[in-house]
Amino acid sequence: MKNLVEFKHITKRFPGVLALNDINLELKAGEVHVLIGENGAGKSTLMKILSGAYRQDEGELLIDGEAVKRNSPIISSSLGIGMIYQELNLIPELSIVKNIFLGSERKKGIFDDREYMYQEAEKYLQMLHLDIDPDTLVKDLGVGTQQMVEIAKAVSKRSKVLVLDEPTSSLTDSEIRELFSIIRMLKEQGVGMFYISHRLEELYEIGDRVTIMRDGAKVGTYRLDEIRMNEMIEKIAGRKIENLYPRNRIPHGECVLEVKNCSGAGFENVSLKVHAGEIAGLSGLVGAGRTELARAIFGIDGYHSGEILLEGKKVKKNSPKEAARAGIGLLPEDRKVQGLALKKNIRENMVVSVLNSLFKNGIVDTKKERTV
Structure with missing residues (x-):
């Protein structure tokens, strides 16, 4: 099978951090290539280079054998790369159908072809066994259902490469089964997928190969039918694990x-x-x-x-x-809607629940605020 994506000697640095160190990796057509590693291992950073959100400092990215000299989210999407991030990227105040076709609206003259888009959205929702009116506002959906809408949106783009970042984190068992059936269908159509997950047991069900990353470096790439789960865990941790689930009883x-x-x-x-x-x-x-x-x-x-x-x-x-x-x-x-004020900085978010103790004559004591 041909390589849809190739990372060649990719290195990425942030101030004081070597996020990716000389990564070589490829994705084949019709393959589910699993990426695993602890938080901070570099998995999402590598995928953001593919999506055009980041640019590598060294190395080369190839899509369909062609070097990508200049990348951006728009260019990446035009090259057939679809992203499903762990953090949902839907617009709550818009309907499902408008979210699915955002940026790729079907036109009928100068107006949107609303009937066509509604029917297409309905088709993709039914494919995921979601019995929901496409005109429903996203803000009225649960987090798990919003995740399925993200997946329907990505599938609707007919991407040749899909990146799924923790796609099952908010799904029920039945929704996970539906997702896996969609992944198998896409594999048969030749779509290649990078699949990031911390749920190791599900990797054997849909994965072909697994690449293990640690501290920004590639530990190795293995066929999933040739590596056991305890071996993967030891390679992720970088040490031998004697007792995987120790039972520590605390009174x-x-x-x-x-x-x-x-x-x-x-x-x-x-x-x-x-x-x-x-x-x-x-x-x-x-x-x-x-x-x-x-x-x-x-x-x-x-x-x-x-x-x-x-x-x-x-x-x-x-x-x-x-x-x-x-x-x-x-x-x-x-967290985004109910837990954080996204337009405020980290300091302001951290102290919002103890503001009363920071007031001095009706004014926030900024020195005390920074200390907290």
Whole structure:
């Protein structure tokens, strides 16, 4: 099979960091080439060079055997490269159909051919077994469904190379099965795919070869039918792993949070206890009520029956402000929309929950803010 993409001696530096060091790698037509490694290994940086978001400092990028002298996201897309990032790149205020065709609208005279685009969007959604009206606004979709819309958008471009960066991170088991069936279909059509994941068990189901990266360098490339999972883990870590899942039992303290027979929007009659030093998991499919329960505990959404106790005392007036004062924190499902003020800098985002302690005569004490 011919090489769709070749990285030759690619090196990329950032101030004080050697992000990529002399990387040689290729992607063949109809192949799923898996990239694995710890955070910071260089996987996403390499893919951003392919997408045109970054430019290499040394080395050469070839697409279909031709050297790419000048690259950008627009040029990369025109060369048949499709990107599905881990961070969603949809516009919440636009509909599904408008997101799918953004930048490649079909025209009928001087106007958009809305009927054609609607039917095409519907076709790609049905291909992913998504029973959703293409006119639905993206902001009204769950994170998992938005991820599937990203995939539908990439498939609609008929790209010859797809990069999938942690595509299953927000998907349910049934959605993952649908995604894998789409990947197999694309493989049969000769599409080559780079697949980045930390879920090693799923790689054997859809991958052909795996390249392991560590600290910006390539450790090696292997056929997935020739390398065992424990070998991959040792190569990722750079050391021998004697006990993959050590069981460290830590004694639990007193009950710090108790939910008693709580019912609210999306959950009903839930009871649970969380003790000091304990990690309590909430599991279930998308729509099971996990997020809704967490939001109710933090006081964002109310609950109509039951009670919440913090260190044995009933929470009478629950609100995010009171929850934060009581020592409860929430990392929301959608960090971009619900967790961060993207137009503010890192310092301002870090101190937003403790602003009251930084005020001095109605003005923020910037010196204290920087110290925090």
